[in-house]
Amino acid sequence: EVQLVESGGGLVQPGGSLRLSCAASGFTFSSLWMSWVRQAPGKGLEWVANIKQDGTEKNYVDSVKGRFTISRDNAKNSLCLQMNSLRAEDTAVYYCVRGKMGFDYWGQGTLVTVSS
């Protein structure tokens, strides 16, 4: 059974940093692209970043470029999102999602709240 379990969310002040993690199981993690998608409270879905199987290609939505870094550890079946210089508009539930175009499995999400 495919499982994606996010952790690391919480309350952080504007300008602060947070590191999200996603533990993957039930599939060959190293063979698939992985993505992060977020959802602001009461709003729709927004793709944030993705990373190639071997980590050599990474893509970001314009609003997070230079502030967020996606990474993966295939030995530990783990996906991460390092978020720096956080802004109020980054407040959202962040989902770990399998794939680049298919998005077939989603984690339960972790809430990030940026507020003073």
Added chain:
Amino acid sequence: DVVMTQSPLALPVTLGQPASISCRSSQSLVHSDGNTYLNWFRQRPGQSPRRLIYKVSNRDSGVPDRFSGSGSGTDFTLKISRVEAEDVGVYYCMQGTHWPPGFGGGTKVEIK
């Protein structure tokens, strides 16, 4: 960026009756590999999104056959042949053909 436009925003339906959601893209979603990467998701209240349909018309495992997807190019439709109570939630279309991947604004399906 490709803009995904869904309609209607809200869809009140009677149990047992059909429902239809439209999704239009600002550019053709036919990929250079010949596939059309148009997915449909449902998000029930308090839950993560779940994919229902991929590549326009393919149902995911466990998705009831009352759900069907159709369309081509820039115009796509999700149909529910007979709405059941468990179908309530927000439905999103999503394109994966062009970078960046993008979602429609969502359609809230509720029971009358």
